[in-house]
Every structure is written in structure tokens, then in C-alpha cells.
Amino acid sequence: DIQMTQSPSTLSASVGDRVTITCRASQSISSWLAWYQQKPGKAPKLMIYKTSNLESGVPSRFSGSGSGPEFTLTISSLEPDDFATYYCQQYNDYPWTFGQGTKVEIK
Amino acid sequence: QITLKESGPTLLRPTQTLTLTCSFSGFSLSTIGVGVGWIRQPQGKALEWLADIHWSDSKQYSPSLKSRSTITKDTTKNQVVLTMTNMDPVDTATYYCAHRVVGGGLDYWGQGTLVTVSS
Numbered sequence: 001d002i003q004m005t006q007s008p009s010t011l012s013a014s015v016g017d018r019v020t021i022t023c024r025a026s027q028s029i030s031s032w033l034a035w036y037q038q039k040p041g042k043a044p045k046l047m048i049y050k051t052s053n054l055e056s057g058v059p060s061r062f063s064g065s066g067s068g069p070e071f072t073l074t075i076s077s078l079e080p081d082d083f084a085t086y087y088c089q090q091y092n093d094y095p096w097t098f099g100q101g102t103k104v105e106i107k
Numbered sequence: 108q109i110t111l112k113e114s115g116p117t118l119l120r121p122t123q124t125l126t127l128t129c130s131f132s133g134f135s136l137s138t139i140g141v142g143v144g145w146i147r148q149p150q151g152k153a154l155e156w157l158a159d160i161h162w163s164d165s166k167q168y169s170p171s172l173k174s175r176s177t178i179t180k181d182t183t184k185n186q187v188v189l190t191m192t193n194m195d196p197v198d199t200a201t202y203y204c205a206h207r208v209v210g211g212g213l214d215y216w217g218q219g220t221l222v223t224v225s226s
Binding site for chain 2: 001034036038043044045046048049050055087089091094095096097098099100101
């Protein structure tokens with residue numbers, strides 16, 4: 001299985017901060033990486049697919065980049081609605097695997 | 108508008124079989140490139156991918172659950188069913204189904220259904 005390692009596990013930040021979350025794959029996944037946002041009690045929401053493609057309706061302050069094995073999700077200026085847990089997921093190879101999550105909390 | 112909704116039992120006893128149904132609308136599982144996956148999440152823990160079925164009826168399973176999981180689709184009813192045998196308390200989680208297209212992520216999710224396994 002491909003292991004996805006996210007860092008940090010928790011991130012404390014303030015509104016307006018630039019935030020970067022990293023995801024490292026244990027082997028090549030080409031560009032087949034997605035990022036999800038999840039709020040308590042809610043289903044995950046797709047934010048970025050194929051490393052850098054913004055899902056429809058997702059604010060442009062979110063961006064994704066990277067190439068094997070390290071990928072990043074960046075929020076250029078944190079908004080109150082962005083405090084949530086973020087997961088990366090590879091879909092290059094089965095079994096698809098998720099990172100362990102990064103909780104973005106209010107500083 | 109694509110929507111998905113999971114349904115099934117909320118409480119199971121250990122060793123029982125779980126049957127979850129994902130009922131969807133707004134797309135067809137006969138359309139080339141479309142798939143539906145199942146993902147679960149124990150309370151306070153990370154997401155875990157379980158299984159996936161394509162428009163072609165190709166199926167994939169998590170190796171750790173493959174021996175006791177079956178995924179099927181009913182195109183006429185717009186449903187995908189996941190069956191897991193020999194349920195254990197460690198299988199207690201919220202189970203989600205999600206839509207995807209080839210090359211994209213899991214772009215539409217159901218609300219999730221909490222399944223508790225307890226004696």
C-alpha cells in the first residue's frame with residue numbers, strides 16, 4: 001500500500017495567515033493526489049484534485065502543488081470558514097489511501 | 108444535481124453481516140468514467156477507503172477487508188451495495204459513499220451513516 005504522511009498533524013493559525021500543509025507519498029503517485037476539507041459531523045469536501053486543480057466552487061485562496069513524493073496544500077489567507085481538518089488522498093494505485101489529517105485550528 | 112445517501116443498520120452485533128446501500132441521483136453508473144466508492148471513518152480518526160466500483164462493473168477492495176467485503180451495483184435502481192461479513196467492534200465507524208470520475212477525486216459524498224458494532 002502507498003503510505004501518505006501529512007504534516008503537521010495540527011496547525012494553529014490566525015485569520016489572514018498563509019498556511020501550508022504537506023503530504024508525502026511513500027512511492028510515486030504521479031499527479032493523482034486530492035485534498036479534502038472536513039468539518040466536525042460533516043462529510044469531506046473535495047478541494048483540489050490531480051495535485052493542483054481547484055474543484056468547482058472552491059475559493060481561489062486554496063491552491064495545490066507538488067510532484068512525487070511531496071505535495072502541498074496552501075491557503076493564501078486564512079478565513080474563519082477554513083478552520084477544519086484537511087486530508088490528502090492518493091488515487092494513483094489501489095488501495096487508495098488517505099493521510100492521517102491536519103487539523104487547522106484557531107491560534 | 109448529484110446526491111448520494113447511505114442507508115443501513117445503525118447497530119450490529121459482532122459476527123453479523125453489514126449491508127449498506129448507497130442510493131444516488133443525478134448520474135448513471137452506466138456512464139463511462141463514473142464510479143462509486145465507500146469510505147469509512149471511526150470517530151476522531153482518519154478516513155479509510157474501503158471499495159470502489161466502476162461503470163464497467165470493475166471492482167476494487169481494500170486488501171485488509173477484501174476477504175469479507177463485496178460491492179455491487181444496480182444500475183436500474185441507481186444503487187451501490189456494500190456488504191461486509193463478520194463485523195467486529197473495530198468496524199464501528201461512519202460509512203460514506205462517494206461519486207467519482209476518472210482522473211478526479213471523490214467529488215460528491217453522502218452524509219454518512221454511523222454503524223456501531225457492539226454486543
